[in-house]
Amino acid sequence: MTVHPINWHTAFFMLYAVVACTFGVAVVVSSNIVRMALYLIVSLGATAGLFFLAGADFVGAMQLFIYVGGTLVLLIFGVMLTAKGPFISMRTSGGDWIVAVLLSGCLMALLVPAAFSVASWRNERHAAVDAEPDDSDTAVLAAPRTVAAAHQPAATEEPPAPFIDDNGDGIPDVQPKTATALGLGLLGARVDAIDAKPEMRPGMSGYLLPFELISVHLLVVLIGAAYLARAKRRVR
Amino acid sequence: MAPYLANYLPQWLAYLAVGLVQCVLLLLIPFVGAMFFVWVERKVSARIQDRLGPTRCGGKFGWLQLLADGLKLITKEDLRPKDADSVLFLLAPYVSFCASFTALLALPFSNGWVAQGLDVGVFFVLAVLALEVFGVILAGYASASKWSLFGAMREAAQVVSYEVPLGLCVVVPVLITGEMDLVKIGQMQQGLFTNWLIFHDPFIFITFWVYFTCATASVNRAPFDLAEAESELVAGFHTEYSGFRWLAFYMAEYGSMFAVSGLAAILFFGGWNGPLPVTQLLGLTPEHGALAGWFGNFLGLLNFVFKCVAGVTFMIWVRWTLPRLRIDQVMQVCLKYCTPIAAVMFLGATLWTYFVPGGLVLPSMYAERYVQFSAVEPAAQASPATNVARPGGEPADGHRLSAATRLDSGQGAR
Numbered sequence: 106m107t108v109h110p111i112n113w114h115t116a117f118f119m120l121y122a123v124v125a126c127t128f129g130v131a132v133v134v135s136s137n138i139v140r141m142a143l144y145l146i147v148s149l150g151a152t153a154g155l156f157f158l159a160g161a162d163f164v165g166a167m168q169l170f171i172y173v174g175g176t177l178v179l180l181i182f183g184v185m186l187t188a189k190g191p192f193i194s195m196r197t198s199g200g201d202w203i204v205a206v207l208l209s210g211c212l213m214a215l216l217v218p219a220a221f222s223v224a225s226w227r228n229e230r231h232a233a234v235d236a237e238p239d240d241s242d243t244a245v246l247a248a249p250r251t252v253a254a255a256h257q258p259a260a261t262e263e264p265p266a267p268f269i270d271d272n273g274d275g276i277p278d279v280q281p282k283t284a285t286a287l288g289l290g291l292l293g294a295r296v297d298a299i300d301a302k303p304e305m306r307p308g309m310s311g312y313l314l315p316f317e318l319i320s321v322h323l324l325v326v327l328i329g330a331a332y333l334a335r336a337k338r339r340v341r
Numbered sequence: 342m343a344p345y346l347a348n349y350l351p352q353w354l355a356y357l358a359v360g361l362v363q364c365v366l367l368l369l370i371p372f373v374g375a376m377f378f379v380w381v382e383r384k385v386s387a388r389i390q391d392r393l394g395p396t397r398c399g400g401k402f403g404w405l406q407l408l409a410d411g412l413k414l415i416t417k418e419d420l421r422p423k424d425a426d427s428v429l430f431l432l433a434p435y436v437s438f439c440a441s442f443t444a445l446l447a448l449p450f451s452n453g454w455v456a457q458g459l460d461v462g463v464f465f466v467l468a469v470l471a472l473e474v475f476g477v478i479l480a481g482y483a484s485a486s487k488w489s490l491f492g493a494m495r496e497a498a499q500v501v502s503y504e505v506p507l508g509l510c511v512v513v514p515v516l517i518t519g520e521m522d523l524v525k526i527g528q529m530q531q532g533l534f535t536n537w538l539i540f541h542d543p544f545i546f547i548t549f550w551v552y553f554t555c556a557t558a559s560v561n562r563a564p565f566d567l568a569e570a571e572s573e574l575v576a577g578f579h580t581e582y583s584g585f586r587w588l589a590f591y592m593a594e595y596g597s598m599f600a601v602s603g604l605a606a607i608l609f610f611g612g613w614n615g616p617l618p619v620t621q622l623l624g625l626t627p628e629h630g631a632l633a634g635w636f637g638n639f640l641g642l643l644n645f646v647f648k649c650v651a652g653v654t655f656m657i658w659v660r661w662t663l664p665r666l667r668i669d670q671v672m673q674v675c676l677k678y679c680t681p682i683a684a685v686m687f688l689g690a691t692l693w694t695y696f697v698p699g700g701l702v703l704p705s706m707y708a709e710r711y712v713q714f715s716a717v718e719p720a721a722q723a724s725p726a727t728n729v730a731r732p733g734g735e736p737a738d739g740h741r742l743s744a745a746t747r748l749d750s751g752q753g754a755r
Contacts, residue, residue, distance in 0.1 A: 113353070139482055143429065146475065166461045170468035174504075177475060181497045184482045184490070284461050284521055 117158055125151035136196060138183040142176055149173050163284040291316045363456040367445045371438070371596035375588075376407040378595045382657050389661040417584035422485055425581065429483035434582065434589035437476025441596035444469045448603045449524045451613045451641035462523035463511055466604055470559065473597055474500040476590070477561075477568060477578045484581040492577025495668055496561060496568035502675045503558040509683035510552035513545050513690045514538050514608040523604075527612030534616035539609040542697070544689035549609045551683050553655075556601040558675070560594060563660035567668055595653070602652025603645070610648055613641030 128148035135141045149172045156165035197205075293313035350358065380395075383406065387394030395403030421430060447462045447469075449455035459465050474496060481493020517538060518526045530536045539549050558565040569577030579590050606612055620626065625637030666674065 113356075137426075139426075139479070140429065143432075143475075143479065162459055163461050163464070166459075166464045166468050170464065170471070174468065174471050177471075177478070177497070178501070180475070180478055181494070181501075184478060184494070284464075 114158065118155065121151045121154040121158065124148070125155065139180065142180040142183050145179070146173055146176050149176060161283050163287055367442065367456060370445055370599055371442060371592040374599055375592040375595040376411055378598070378653055378657075379410055379591075380404070380407040381654060382660075385654065385657045386661045389658070411588075414588045415585055417587075419584045419586065420581070422581050424485040426483040426485070429479050430581075431586070433476045433480035433483060434586040434593070435476070436479060437473050437593035438589045438596070440469055440472040440476065441593040441600065444597065444600040445603075447523065448600060449527060449607065449612065450645050451638040452528065453524060454638055454642060455524060458524055459522070461521045463515055463521045463526070463604070463608070466523075466600065467508065467511060470597055470600060471500070471504060473560075473593060476593065480582065480590070481578040484578075486581055488575045488580045489578050492568040492574050492580070496578060498668070499561070499565060499567065499671055499675075500559055502672060503555045503679070506551060506675060506679035506683040507555040507559055509680070509687055510548050510555060511604075511608065513548045513687055516687070516690055517541055517545065517694055523607050523612075527607050527614065530611040531614050531621070532618050534611065536614075537609065537611040542690060542693045544686045544693055545609070548683065548686045548690070549605070551679050551686065552605060552609070553652075554674070555679055555683075556605065557656055557659065558671070560597045560601055560656075562594075562598065562656050564663040564666050565671055566660075566665065567671060572665075598653050598656055599649050602649045602656070605652055606645060606648035612648075613638075613645040615640070615644045 125148050128144045128151070131144040132141050132148065135144060149168065153165045153168035153173065156162075156168055290311045291313065293311035349355075380403075384394045384402070395406040397403065398406040398409050421427065444466045446456045447459045447465045449458070449462075455462075477496045478493045481489040481491075481496070484490075514526065515521055518529050520526050520529070526538075530538060534540070539546055561568055567577075568574075569579065574580070579587055582590065620637035620640050623637075625633045625640065627634030627637075
């Protein structure tokens, strides 16, 4: 086995993370709304790359489909709103800056400790005592669960890699499969938690209720949108 | 391939080399494919309009015309309007091109011959193909031209609308096979052509035609090419483009035509499996040695490319046969016809797979082979990280909503 000068997994993580952060800042700094949308697309696309890198291929494809695709609509609105004059730029007033910094600062103060409080995300896996992952901290459904689930089985033996890597080159040997587990979780069967907790048997766990609630909610929203957008007067 | 090469080369070099080879092979499709399809388009349109098409350039059939076209486009001056948003204007063609090219990454060209096999291949291809419209909108906006802007807005409205029925159509084969992995969907259709999903039930047969209509619309081809309607918008979103950037748009269009045709081939027409299981009858499978398996895969590749070319040719045929629709007609086709039909077909296919799980078609010649495949697969994947995500684990076995298991039991009972 040769010596590897670069850990490719880390290198690609850095690349995607830097791209995501840089273009995230660019969204804030830019004053042209269409360029902002483009930067947002790049930033969200890099986040999708991070998901693929973490082995969460379904979430990555979702990110591309929903977030990047959803920015499309934002872009269309941007074009429609600013197409009256040639390339209108928007200035942000000082008051808006203060409010925005306050709000985003609060959010960041909330998110950063939350991220560092997840035991299996800390870099102390060699301690092996607290390496036992806790499934209750998977408040955000998909991404943390994938990482936590990937760490779970190897907790007893050796420091686990987030993917199967027999030849140690930092590139996964087998593509991880997350779509089926996620789908089953939404239908009420937590395949990943079934061994750990006996009460997690099919039909007794999972996210069926939130899934149904969200579905009904979306249906209501769609009907409401169609109702609001209907023709107000009958066309003769 | 990469682990094999790594025995002789440094590991990083081996992976780099394999990645580069795959990229170059895939780049051939938009580059060479576009040249070939432009030539086909010229010849087919000429035949439909009762004339000969290019004949002078390059002797018989005017085959050198494609090189002449390419040379002309590359040597053209790269123009940019004075008022254009320069960064976006220069970037837009490559956004389209990248989206179209990335979709090919997850498309298997033969059994296991895929640049990046993904568990959610169908979903990924759809998601990436939908991004192609970004380039169009950016181009329309950045050109600072009214024609371009109109074209881009029409394209945006059209693509956003047609995503819905397209997604509904693609869900039907996924529902029947219980897989989103394009390689596995292809493998399940092995055997006689009666195993192709389009012959699975009447609903999916209709679904295919809806899919093809929506796919034509989503790659912006006639009769849905309102974004570049020459009769009213000069050339639509690429009015201000010339030379290589225009060529990039064109290659993106042909690349995504190839991609949606390839998706149709895998989802409905058996992918790389021919109408008769010739490779299996001749023993050209990996069990008979690596070379035989390679040759069988190569025949599969020819099959697949033939199906893709047939799909693209069909689109060309449609383009030169039907007149362009108006924008309200385009929306009507999507909202009043394609979406309801796709929804009904989805429901119908659901009921069909519920009541007739094995299908009414002849039992597969190679059903046993598939049973072996599905029995071996979980064992091969029984490694730490996939262990938790594995669907076939004992507790959840009864809950696996996969047609694979149903197909197996159906054929076992037969």
